[in-house]
Amino acid sequence: MLITFHSKAAADVMMYKEHAKRILDLLNKDPDQGIITSAEAPKAVEILEFEIAESRLHPTSEAVKRDIEAHHGEQGDDTDHEEVEQVTFATRAYPLLDMLREARRGGFDVVWGVYPAA
Template sequence: MLITFKSKAAAEVPMYKEHAKRMLDLLHKDTDRGIITAAEAGSAVKLLEQEIAESRAHPASDEVTRDVNAHHGEQGDDPDHEGAQIVSFATRAFPLLQMLKAARDQGQDVVWGV
């Protein structure tokens, strides 16, 4: 399921709900419907930037490492299997972060689910 973030300050940002959930949980917002006001946008930017910095400090999880080892282990279970391509939190958050910065700078709200 997709969530589409909208603001008069930037182009729409569509995002899978499962990916947006982590960001919205940080901001204490509901995934189905919500608003980040222009007044909240500054603190939202700071929170997302902090989480991006934290995610960069710990880029690969144990789960991803186990998956790669299962497909490329010593037993050669699947030698033709593609390596894991990780889309980082920073990459997923970038479009929303840019929208929030524009909303903050232009005094506009960001809404979704309406």
């Protein structure tokens, strides 16, 4: 499922629900549908900026490293899969954070709903 965030402040931002849920949980918002008002935007920006900074302080966990290594050969080659590239929380959160900054600046709300993937 996809979530599409809308605001008059910026272009739409789309994310998989599973990725957006972590962000919306931090903001105490329902992942199915909701609104971040222009009055709530400054606090939402503050929360996301803090969480992004925190996520950058912690290296990849050993469990994730072991999982990646388990799927590759002894020399690190893997003829069955593409090279694994991790997408960080910061990378996933940035487009919404940018939208929230613009919404805060312009006094606009951010709204979302869930749409089935095409």
